Amino acid sequence: MSDIGYNSGIREDEAQFGDFFELLKPRVMSLVVFTAFVGLIAAPVPVHPLIGFCAILFIALGGGASGALNMWWDADIDKIMRRTRNRPIPAGKISGQDAMALGLALAGLSVMMLSLATNLAAGAMLAFTIFFYAVVYSMWLKRATPQNIVIGGAAGAFPPVIGWLAATGTMAIEPWLMFALIFMWTPPHFWALALFMRNDYDDAGVPMLTVTHGRPSTRRHILAYTGLLALLAVAAAFTGIGGPIYLAVAVVMNLAFLRGALRIWRRDETMAEADNYAAERAFFKLSLLYLFLHFGAILAEAVLKPWGLGGWA
Numbered sequence: 337m338s339d340i341g342y343n344s345g346i347r348e349d350e351a352q353f354g355d356f357f358e359l360l361k362p363r364v365m366s367l368v369v370f371t372a373f374v375g376l377i378a379a380p381v382p383v384h385p386l387i388g389f390c391a392i393l394f395i396a397l398g399g400g401a402s403g404a405l406n407m408w409w410d411a412d413i414d415k416i417m418r419r420t421r422n423r424p425i426p427a428g429k430i431s432g433q434d435a436m437a438l439g440l441a442l443a444g445l446s447v448m449m450l451s452l453a454t455n456l457a458a459g460a461m462l463a464f465t466i467f468f469y470a471v472v473y474s475m476w477l478k479r480a481t482p483q484n485i486v487i488g489g490a491a492g493a494f495p496p497v498i499g500w501l502a503a504t505g506t507m508a509i510e511p512w513l514m515f516a517l518i519f520m521w522t523p524p525h526f527w528a529l530a531l532f533m534r535n536d537y538d539d540a541g542v543p544m545l546t547v548t549h550g551r552p553s554t555r556r557h558i559l560a561y562t563g564l565l566a567l568l569a570v571a572a573a574f575t576g577i578g579g580p581i582y583l584a585v586a587v588v589m590n591l592a593f594l595r596g597a598l599r600i601w602r603r604d605e606t607m608a609e610a611d612n613y614a615a616e617r618a619f620f621k622l623s624l625l626y627l628f629l630h631f632g633a634i635l636a637e638a639v640l641k642p643w644g645l646g647g648w649a
Contacts, residue, residue: 351424351429351430351434352429355424355429355430356424356430356438358423358424359400359403359404359407359423359424359425359430359435359438359439360399360400360401360403360404360442361399361400361402361403361406361407364399364403364492365396365399365400365403367492367495367627368395368396368399368492368495369392369395369396369399369495370628370631371495371496371499371514371518371627371631372391372392372395372396372495372496372498372499372502373392373499373635374496374499374514374631374634374635374638375495375496375497375498375499375500375503375511375514376388376391376392376499376500376502376503377499377635377638377639378496378500378510378511378514378577378634378635378637378638379499379500379503379504379510379511380504381503381504383502383503387453387454387502388502388503390449390450390453390454391450391453391454391458391499391502391503392499394445394446394447394449394450394453394462395446395450395462395495395498395499395502397442397445397446397449398442398443398446398447398450398462398465398466399495400442400446401438401439401440401441401442401443401446401466401470402439402443402465402466402469402470402491403439404435404436404438404439404442405435405436405439405440405443405466405469405470405474406469406470406473406474407423407424407425407435408425408432408435408436408439409470409474409475410474410478411425411426411432411435413540413541413542414426416536416539416540417533417536417537417539417540418533418536419533419536439470443463443466443470446462446466447459447462447463447466450462450498450502453502454501454502454503454505455501455502455505457501457505457506458498458501458502458505461494461497461498461501462498464494465491465494465495465498468488468490468491468494469488469491469492472487472488472491473487473488473491478542479541479542479543480543481543482543482544482545482547482548482549484542484543484544485522485523485526485527485544485545486522486523489518489519489522489523489526490515490519492518492522493514493515493516493517493518493519493522494515496511496514496515496518496631497511497512497514497515499511500514508576509575509576510575510576510577513572513575513577514577514631514634516568517565517568517569517572517627517630517631518627520561520564520565520568521565521623521626521627523557523558523561524557524558524561524562524565524597524619524623525620525623525624525627527544527545527546527554527557527558527561528558528600528616528617528619528620528623529620530544530545530546530554531546531551531554531555531600531608531613531616532608532612532613532616532617532620545557551605551608552604555600555601555603556601558597558600558601558619559597559598559600559601562593562594562596562597563594563597565590565593566590566593566594569586569589569590569630570583570586570587570590572586573586574648576647577634577637577638578634578637578647578648579637579640579641579646579647579648580648581633581636581637581640581646582630582633582634582636582637584633585629585630585632585633586630586633589625589626589629589630592622592626593619593622593623593626596615596618596619596622597619599615599619600615600616600619603615
């Protein structure tokens with residue numbers, strides 16, 4: 337269980353605005369904002385620019401709330417892992433209590449304001465997303481099962497659904513296709529990271545797949561999920577969010593992604609250590625570009641559609 341009272345070495349007088357902003361996980365927030373924006377624009381209902389701006393702002397704040405609550409809960413293991421030991425709480429810049437208070441305040445504010453600015457359905461989905469990330473993933477799955485990333489990845493897949501709901505107030509198949517794209521992308525993305533971070537998860541006692549099933553099994557899982565992701569991504573080209581632009585991006589990127597997964601699958605630890613996990617690092621970097629380009633293509637199809645240039649019509 338997380339040491340929720342963790343505050344060893346806190347020097348709160350040294351905390352700066354940037355430290356509090358880092359609690360919101362700005363890099364993760366940028367992905368939340370972008371995919372939510374794509375969901376908003378891809379929706380078949382035009383949104384007033386001011387309402388759209390407010391919707392994205394409050395979704396971003398909700399994503400930041402999730403990040404702050406995650407950092408509060410995970411402060412004990414963040415202190416152990418090299419990748420996270422310089423975060424504001426383990427670095428002694430902000431107390432765990434302040435991080436929790438910030439997270440709860442932003443969660444309440446973002447849900448309330450999104451509900452008022454758009455509709456209750458969008459607000460409710462944002463509330464569920466924050467709960468899922470902070471409680472279901474951070475407090476339960478992350479330390480309990482190697483399926484933590486597989487199931488917990490749903491939290492990062494909800495933003496386009498929230499964006500769609502903010503625009504329409506109703507559900508459809510298209511936002512869930514965007515959800516599925518992120519959901520299937522998340523495991524190979526994080527498993528590649530786990531491979532080249534080596535002992536971080538072992539030291540912290542986090543049951544990542546590399547810890548519980550070993551690295552050879554993780555490599556096989558990356559290949560299997562990448563194959564399923566490729567099928568889903570290309571098939572989505574022939575749905576309401578797809579079109580020729582998206583199809584071209586999906587074919588090129590998924591061939592590259594499959595090539596990277598195959599390269600990882602063929603390697604063993606001796607080969608990986610010899611070149612400092614070059615293939616795994618390259619796959620991880622490609623995974624970032626992968627999601628950006630797919631959602632960028634969905635956005636392009638949506639923007640061009642009113643001029644008869646997007647989609648298959």
